[in-house]
Amino acid sequence: MLLFLIVNVILVFGQNTGRLEFYVGTFTSEGAKGIYLCEFDTETSEIGLNQTFPGVDNPNFLKISPDKKYLYVVNRAPQIIEPAGGFVSAYEIGKNGTLKFLNKQLSHGADPCHVDVSKDGKFVAVANYGGGTTALFPVTVNGSLLPASSVIVNEGSGTDKSRQTKPYAHSIKFSPFENKIFSADLGTDQLNIYELDGDKLVQSAQKFVKLKPGAGPRHFDFHPGGNFIYVISELNSTITILKRVGENWEEVQAISTLPKDFNGTSYCADIHISNDGKYLYGSNRGHNTIAVFEIDSETKKLKSSGFVPVEGDWPRNFAFTPSGDFMLVANQKSGNITVFKINKRNGMPEYAGKQIQIPAPVCIEFL
Numbered sequence: 285m286l287l288f289l290i291v292n293v294i295l296v297f298g299q300n301t302g303r304l305e306f307y308v309g310t311f312t313s314e315g316a317k318g319i320y321l322c323e324f325d326t327e328t329s330e331i332g333l334n335q336t337f338p339g340v341d342n343p344n345f346l347k348i349s350p351d352k353k354y355l356y357v358v359n360r361a362p363q364i365i366e367p368a369g370g371f372v373s374a375y376e377i378g379k380n381g382t383l384k385f386l387n388k389q390l391s392h393g394a395d396p397c398h399v400d401v402s403k404d405g406k407f408v409a410v411a412n413y414g415g416g417t418t419a420l421f422p423v424t425v426n427g428s429l430l431p432a433s434s435v436i437v438n439e440g441s442g443t444d445k446s447r448q449t450k451p452y453a454h455s456i457k458f459s460p461f462e463n464k465i466f467s468a469d470l471g472t473d474q475l476n477i478y479e480l481d482g483d484k485l486v487q488s489a490q491k492f493v494k495l496k497p498g499a500g501p502r503h504f505d506f507h508p509g510g511n512f513i514y515v516i517s518e519l520n521s522t523i524t525i526l527k528r529v530g531e532n533w534e535e536v537q538a539i540s541t542l543p544k545d546f547n548g549t550s551y552c553a554d555i556h557i558s559n560d561g562k563y564l565y566g567s568n569r570g571h572n573t574i575a576v577f578e579i580d581s582e583t584k585k586l587k588s589s590g591f592v593p594v595e596g597d598w599p600r601n602f603a604f605t606p607s608g609d610f611m612l613v614a615n616q617k618s619g620n621i622t623v624f625k626i627n628k629r630n631g632m633p634e635y636a637g638k639q640i641q642i643p644a645p646v647c648i649e650f651l
Contacts, residue, residue: 320336321333376427409421464488502518523564525538550569614642614645
């Protein structure tokens, strides 16, 4: 009997470790119902829908706190609901991934599109696309958000007269290596650099890194070594490598995310580096592929490895499982999330033949 119980405990434990939960941010303005909680089986590559949390306006980007207790969401609220254009909301994560609404604060800019949490969980930062602003929110001991303690209004414009008439803050991240906060502004072709001074965002000594005119920087990722940042640009479909030189950041390479013979319309979206720092991935909306690059072990420059079709339309966001063995791609226009197994020999994503239909998915965040 004892042996029987031990075997069953091992079996149950093994089954649980093969199942991962993740939240999906969506556009309710495009038919979604709110935030979705899904489950991914690493043994079968199957995705299932566990719960739907309705009544949330356009919860387009999500971020879980480092202690996994709270979920922070930016909401692009319709103007009739909030003339200022949006909120940032806090939720407590309960048993089995359930969400309990805590509170929300004005995002201090229209169309909030990105959110991040500091390493100690004490601050939440938001990028407001339409407002061209970045805002910092202190977090209370119970995970709730206090009103913004700092709001920075970006200035400037770019060369693309249809897309860069003013600032468009598109992402914001706390550096995992130092007291810096970086924010990509599509409208001004800048990666802005801030520092945390008490509860305020202040400009760093190097205020920004200027990218190529008309690039339209959107998202970025840090190399695990800490000395390189990779910026993906929406408007010219490139990835720009920035290297730390002394106290400053300088461009060392810019490379296209598209094949040389591609003549259509495409806009980059998301970017991620593998856990081991060997490969980089970027999504092409229009070409509808994941561009794969090998990262040189010495120079950290990129070499194209190829392009993988996403089995959907408009890959706005993608995410790796914590182990890095799988990639899940959120295809906004086709309303599906597709599964890819990462080939460890060459870093290439290989379609696992599995997907789930979720209306207008725009962000994946693993719990």
